[in-house]
Amino acid sequence: MRYIILLPLLILGSCCQPTSNTQKMQTQIDSLQNKLAHTYRPGFGEFMLVIQIHHAKIWYAGNAQNWPLVKFELDEIKESLDGIREYCTDRPEVASLPMIDAPLDSLGNSVKNKDLPSFKNNFVLLTNTCNNCHRATKHEFNVIKLPDSPPFSNQEFKVH
Ligand code: HEC
Incomplete structure (x- = not known):
């Protein structure tokens, strides 16, 4: 049983x-x-805000011919762009990112050659490309320009 x-x-x-x-x-x-x-994943706009800061710092560091600082800030922009590629895969605007690569490379060459006039030209080219992408991605109301004043008062842009 x-x-x-x-x-x-x-x-x-x-x-x-x-x-x-x-x-x-x-x-x-x-x-x-x-x-x-x-x-939590940072959004496209958060990466852009960070890029905006590095963009302004590059201008002041470059005009002061502080080439190591310009190189550092350029690398930071590239890291943020990598972050967009990694974390914002759901955003179709990612497809427009490659347009920024050539202007970043050209600016990198100005830094390598420590060439101030070429730096200024390539910075304008970079800034125009920021705006070209904003137009291409229907964010044309985000207009980037050359900065009028340093982004921060607590950082030295001159070479020490
Ligand atoms: C893929 C093309 C693309 C490129 C290249 C690009 N952007 Fe953007 N940007 C965008 C998009 C898309 C947005 C809107 C993001 C969102 O949805 O919040 C944006 C937003 C911004 C904003 C507004 C952020 C805010 O919240 O106020 C700033 C500032 C900005 N971008 C700066 C730059 C700068 C500086 C560069 C060049 C060094 C640049 N962008 C290059 C696509 C681009």
Whole structure:
């Protein structure tokens, strides 16, 4: 009598164990996916605000011929652009990003050659390209220009 009761229970237990493990794992996957979907990621506009700051710093560092600082700020812009490529994959505007690569390279060459007139020309070219992309992505109301005053009073742009 005891066997008659135990046997079906045994069969039921062994057959359903994997299913309940799979279910447990699925629940964990679902909860992790949910967490990932709600993890903070910087938005396109936040990257742009950071790029705006580096853009202004480049102008003051370049005019002071502080080439190591210009190079540093240029690399920071490139890092922010990489961040857009990595975190803003849902934004179609990412497709327009490559237009900024050539002007950034040209500015990099001015820095390598420590050439102030070429720096100024290439900075204007870079700024025009910011605006070209804003037009291409229907953000033409975000107009970037050469700065009139240093972005921060607590940073030295001259060479020490
Ligand atoms: C992919 C093309 C593209 C390029 C290249 C680009 N931008 Fe933008 N920019 C955008 C888009 C799209 C937005 C709107 C982002 C949003 O939805 O918040 C934007 C927004 C901005 C904003 C407004 C941010 C705010 O919240 O006030 C600034 C400032 C800005 N960009 C600066 C620049 C500067 C400076 C450069 C050049 C060094 C540049 N952008 C190059 C596409 C571009």
